[in-house]
Structure formats: C-alpha cells, structure tokens
Amino acid sequence: MPRSAAPAVPASSGTPHAPDRLPVDGRHHLRTTVETARWGELPHAGSAAVLAVDDGDTVTLDLVSHEGILPDQGRDPVAFFADYGVPEHDVPTDAREIAASGLGRQADGPPGPHIVTGPVAVRGARPGDLLRVETLSLYRRTHYGIVSNRHARGALPGELPDDSAELTGPDTRRHRNGTICAFCTVERQPDGAEFGLLRYAPSRQARFPLNPFVGIMGVASADEPPVNSIPPGRHGGNLDVKHLACGSSLYLPVQAEGAGFYAGDPHFAQGNGEVALTALEAPLRATVRLSLVRGEAARRVTGLLGEPFAETAEHWIALGLDENLGEAMRHCVRSALAFLTTRTGMDRSTAYAYLSAAADFEVSQVVDGVKGVHALIRKADFPGTGGLR
Secondary structure (H helix, E strand, O other): OOOOOOOOOOOOOOOOOHHHHOOOOOOEEEOOOOOOEEEOEEOEOOOOOOEEEOOOOEEEEEEOOOOOOOHHHOOOHHHHHHOOOOOHHHOOHHHHHHHHOOOOOOOOOOOOOOEEEEEEEEOOOOEOEEEEEEEEEEEEOOOEEEEEEOOOOOOOOOOOOOOOOOOOOOOEEEOHHHOEEEEEEEEEOOOOOEEEEEEEEOOEEEEEEOOOEEEEEEOOEOOOOOEEOOOOEOOEEEOOOOOOOOOOEEEEEOOOOOOOEEEEEEEEEOOOEOOOOOOEEOOEEEEEEEEEEOHHHHHHHHOOOOOOEEEOOOEEEEEEEEOOHHHHHHHHHHHHHHHHHHHHOOOHHHHHHHHHHHOEEEEEEOOOOOEEEEEEEEHHHOOOOOOOO
C-alpha cells in the first residue's frame, strides 16, 4: 500500500501565473529548465545528476508537455496555443523557455519528442536494488491540453492522419507535415470532479473524466549511449500505464549507481492503447517519494525477472514489454506468475489458473515502438497478504 494518501487534483484557475501558486508538496522542488531537462533522450549511467536526495525523500517536479512546442507545431507555444484562444499568460514559462532554447536543435532533431526532467540521484542506490516511486500528488499546470496524431505513427499508420479528410471538430486542426492536433479544455465541477471536453461540432462535445498521471518515469540505463525517450524497457521510461496515478507505486530495477530517476510525458487522461499516438497531453506538477527496496523485499516484488512492477491501493500490476504485442502479453503473464509464486507461495500451474479466472490483462499502449501490456491482480483476492514492503 502507498504510505501516503493522494489528494484530489486541484484546478489551476487559468489566471495569470496560476502554476506558480500551486502547492509544493515535496522536500525538494525540481523545475524543468534547459539545465535540468533533456529533449527526446533518457539519462544513462554516465549522466550527471541535477539533484541528489536521500532514500525516502520527496521531490516535486514541474513537468513540461512536448505538445505545443514540437517543430511540426512551430516550436512556439505562445503562437500555437493562441490559435486555440489561449492567452500568453496561460502558457507555462518553462515551455516557452525550452522551445526558444537550443535544446533538441541538433541537425537531425531529438531522437524522441519528450521533455524529460532529471536525473535525480538517490544516495546509496546501487544495481540490484529496486527504486520505489510513489506518486503522492498531481496538480494541473494548465486548463487545456492536446491530443495529436502524426504520419507513420499511431495504431493506424498509413490510414490516419488522412490529409484529404474534412475536419469538422472546431478545435481539431491540421498542422505541418499533416499532423492533426485536437485541443481539449478542462471542466471542473463543484464536487471537484474534472472532465476533458473535446468539441466535434460547433455545439456538440465529448466529455470524459480526467485521470492525471506521469507517462515517463524511469531510472538511468546501464548503457552509456543516450536512450531514445520513446520505447519503454527494463529501465521503465515511457510506460504510459494510466493506473500510475495518485496513490500508485512503481518499482524499477536500479541499473546504475544512484538510480538516476527521471520523469516526463505528463497526461491529463489516457485510454488504454493510446491509439492515436498521444493521449490528452498537458503539464503537471508531480510530487513523488523515492525509496529503495533491497534484498529479499526486492525479490518478493519482481520474483527473479527483475522487470518493472507497480501497485495501487486495489491492485498489483505486472508489466510486459516487447515490439510484438503477442510477446508483450507473454512477458506480462510470466511477470505475473513470477510475482504470484514468489509473493503468495502458489505453484506456477495454480497461479496460471488464477490469472485466467480472475486477472485483467490490458493493453497499455501500442504506439511507442515497444508495446505494453499490464495485468491487474486484485489484492482483495489474497486476504492477509499485505503490501509489498
């Protein structure tokens, strides 16, 4: 179970400089700047830390969305969002500064689209440990976001985007290279519930619940060359598992001294599959607790597989990753089996039967090169088993 209950996600009011008035819930506050961010690549074992913290420390990160600052959107977030009616003061300053900087301006462009903040060194972390990342709070930094579809990407490459199709959504626009961007606003109700609004006709709109989470959370890879930010892996990274919201924990196998935690790709909402390429992308202020799990406690989380693993108050979540969706499913089943046999003492055949009868296997995403499947195992099905630590 997470050690801290997660508060509701407050609105950012849309008034000038509203993000600066959001709570800082962590002991440390890490802003995203040209000095603390990477564009399109992930930290590796040789990357210098931008912050060092102790085991169990809490860190608040101001995460920047790549949507609105990418080259096919003009790399000018003020102008891009002005086209959707957003005033300049509602465009986060850090997004403007990164777009105007030299970051990611190499001749062939950054390897991936994401703005990644970090790495954060956790003192004493070493290979063989697990880094437990507890998401304690998430605050919206804007009252709007973008869903995008680009050529050769998404679940239907070659079919969508369709350059000849008429766009009837008043807030759906065609940009450079045929990129389609759908602009969504946020509706906040008196009870605190929040919804995304996507107009598909002048007087009609789809309305869907928000579920903010951080799409990229990971540790530095053992490899020295920079790692592309798009595909997830044993390091975590672009997992895009929508259940990693407030109150969740993600367990990552440490691969380099200090762990080298990083985060990025903030979301307001996502459907399993993330089929268009992106979900509702928008900036968040996220607070996480970074703790180390070692020895037998670490083995009880991941078995002997050493793969990323997650939990919420209701579920244990096994993950499977592979370029082939069928193989990702098989990896996920093996990870779930390793967890159940290690954690509960089930034999493998009985655990296999349980998974078939009671667990839900969901497609996390199919758009990041390496596809993801996650298994939801109900904790209530195993009374007396307790949490992972």
